[in-house]
Amino acid sequence: MNLKQRDKKHLWHPLKQHQLNPESLAIVKAKGCILTDENGNEYIDAIASWYTCMYGHCNDYIIDATHKQMQQLDQVMFSDFTHEPAIKLSEALINILPKNQNKIYFNDNGSTAVESGIKMALQYYFNKKDKRSTFIAFENGFHGDTFGAMSVSGLSVYNGPFEEFLIDVQRIPTPNGSNTQNILKQLEDYISNHHIAGFIYEPLIQGAAGMKTHDADGLNSILEYCKNHDILTIADEVMTGFGKTGKYFASDYIDTKPDIICLSKALTAGLIPMAITSCTQDIYNAFLSNDMAKGFFHCHTYSGNPVACAAAIAGIELLISEEIQNNIKNISSNHKAFLKRIKNHSKIKTTRHIGVILAIDLNTKMERYGSLRDKLLTFFMDRGVFLRPLGNTIYIQVPYVISNAELQQVYQAIEDVLEIV
Numbered sequence: 001m002n003l004k005q006r007d008k009k010h011l012w013h014p015l016k017q018h019q020l021n022p023e024s025l026a027i028v029k030a031k032g033c034i035l036t037d038e039n040g041n042e043y044i045d046a047i048a049s050w051y052t053c054m055y056g057h058c059n060d061y062i063i064d065a066t067h068k069q070m071q072q073l074d075q076v077m078f079s080d081f082t083h084e085p086a087i088k089l090s091e092a093l094i095n096i097l098p099k100n101q102n103k104i105y106f107n108d109n110g111s112t113a114v115e116s117g118i119k120m121a122l123q124y125y126f127n128k129k130d131k132r133s134t135f136i137a138f139e140n141g142f143h144g145d146t147f148g149a150m151s152v153s154g155l156s157v158y159n160g161p162f163e164e165f166l167i168d169v170q171r172i173p174t175p176n177g178s179n180t181q182n183i184l185k186q187l188e189d190y191i192s193n194h195h196i197a198g199f200i201y202e203p204l205i206q207g208a209a210g211m212k213t214h215d216a217d218g219l220n221s222i223l224e225y226c227k228n229h230d231i232l233t234i235a236d237e238v239m240t241g242f243g244k245t246g247k248y249f250a251s252d253y254i255d256t257k258p259d260i261i262c263l264s265k266a267l268t269a270g271l272i273p274m275a276i277t278s279c280t281q282d283i284y285n286a287f288l289s290n291d292m293a294k295g296f297f298h299c300h301t302y303s304g305n306p307v308a309c310a311a312a313i314a315g316i317e318l319l320i321s322e323e324i325q326n327n328i329k330n331i332s333s334n335h336k337a338f339l340k341r342i343k344n345h346s347k348i349k350t351t352r353h354i355g356v357i358l359a360i361d362l363n364t365k366m367e368r369y370g371s372l373r374d375k376l377l378t379f380f381m382d383r384g385v386f387l388r389p390l391g392n393t394i395y396i397q398v399p400y401v402i403s404n405a406e407l408q409q410v411y412q413a414i415e416d417v418l419e420i421v
Contacts, residue, residue: 002026003038021374025381030057033402035386043386046410048399051207051239052270055318056401062269062314069310078106078304085309092316093278096248098257102281105296106274106303110238110264111144113275114200117234117260118148118167119298120279121198124232124286127294132197134168136190136231142208143200143236143262152200155208170194174206175218183218184225191229198232198260199223203250204354207239210393211359213352216253223256232283234260238275242266243319243328244397246355259283269315274308327400331356331407335396338411347418349392359395360414364421366392376417385413 003026013024029036033056035043048054055062073083090104105120107113118135125132137143137152144150150159151166159166170190172183190196203219206212226233235258240250244266251258260283264275287296302308318324335358339351342360349363366372366389373389380387387394387410394414398407 003028032056032058033399033406041384043381043384044402044406044410045399046385046387047395047397048266049270050265051244051397052265052268054242054244054266054400055269055315055324056399057270059269059271059314059318059401061318062271062311065310065314066271066307070307073306075302075305075307077301079299083304083306083309085306085313086304089309089313089316092313093263093276096316096320097261097278098249098251100257100259100280101261101278103279103284105277105279106300107264107277108273108300108302109144109275110236110262111146111149112300113238113262113264113277114143114149114152114234114236115146116277116298117200117236117262117279118152118198120260120277120283120296121232121234123296124283125197127286127289132195134170134190134194134196136187136196136199136226137169137171138174138201138206138214139171140174140209140212141200141202141206141236143202144238168194170196172222174212174214175222177215177218180215180218180221183222187222187225187229191231196229196231198234199226200234200236202236203240203258204245204253205240205250205357208390210361210390211352211357211395213354220254220256223254223258227256232260233258234262236262238262238264242315243324243400244355244357246328246332248319267315268308268311269318271311272305272308274302274305274312324400327402328356330404331398331400331402334404334407334411342415342418345418347421356400357395357397359393362392362394362418362421364392372421376421379417379420380413383409383413383416385410387413 004023007024008022026038027035028038033044035045093104105116107116135152140154142153142155150162152169154171172186204213223233235251237249241263259280261278268274287294332355335353339353343351347363349361352359376389
């Protein structure tokens, strides 16, 4: 049996209805922007494998760093010990994070980074004898699949069976440049009628919602309002972080900085799972006490894994390099030219672009996981391009190392698909 056949015996894949789509493509090799399947077919990874492998697959610089680390220290529990890779990573992160961030807490994926952020906010007030139980979040936001992260997410396609078990969340629309005052009035009402612990948001771009963008000035007004009313703000930069928007973090576009930031995905360049929840000194101080119970009793076995830290350090070194920064600018410039070329196509409803992220809404109705979406996915793969539409939204989030020729192949696949929808 080949890998595809063996896979079906025991494996259960995420976000997949196996009754309708029983097969999964077997990938045996990845390098740079190219995925290779078991039959030798190659595909440009135009979404960087869910926005993780931003420096390309099997990047030699990152592999060398992790190989060196795993020969010296592979794993040690982080509750009683520390080590240089974790310390060095904390220093590197604090140098590029918004200036109000001062403490680094380790998790193991994006959902648990959010989970930690939610628990930090709840316990922050609990420790101050100010019990709060409600969060504010954007409509159609997505923050992960663990229970706290599900609670603050607004995409019911993921949450449906679990709604009655989730924590209390009040939702507001994303700011669009003209609705900010209405949102602030809505916030005023929520604050008057609920004990609000925090506002969690994807800054500037809602990823799973279809790379939907919102107004930076409006978001800044919301954050200011929350701070003025003693509500903690949590930026979910799991998708947006590490250069994808053209700056190190999407929060860099916004004057009012979050109290807590959630990071994962490109943090370790797709090599090893790890996540981080960073926070201000004020958040951290609320957990300091002679009372043991006021500590943050939340832990992951692989917290601060030295090898994952080494991958993250190498990734940051690449991110701040002149070469990668120039590549990001080049991709952004190419995206801009491509959208100008196709913006008047009759099959395109709307387009948007920031940094290396580009999104196109097709002028046709599609289910998020329907047959037409599957048809488009197959169409792209047949042309050697891995793109994964979100409903009627086709989006690109390419690795920073993509060549101009590879980028043009991605664009051409999109232009070709416009002729069949």
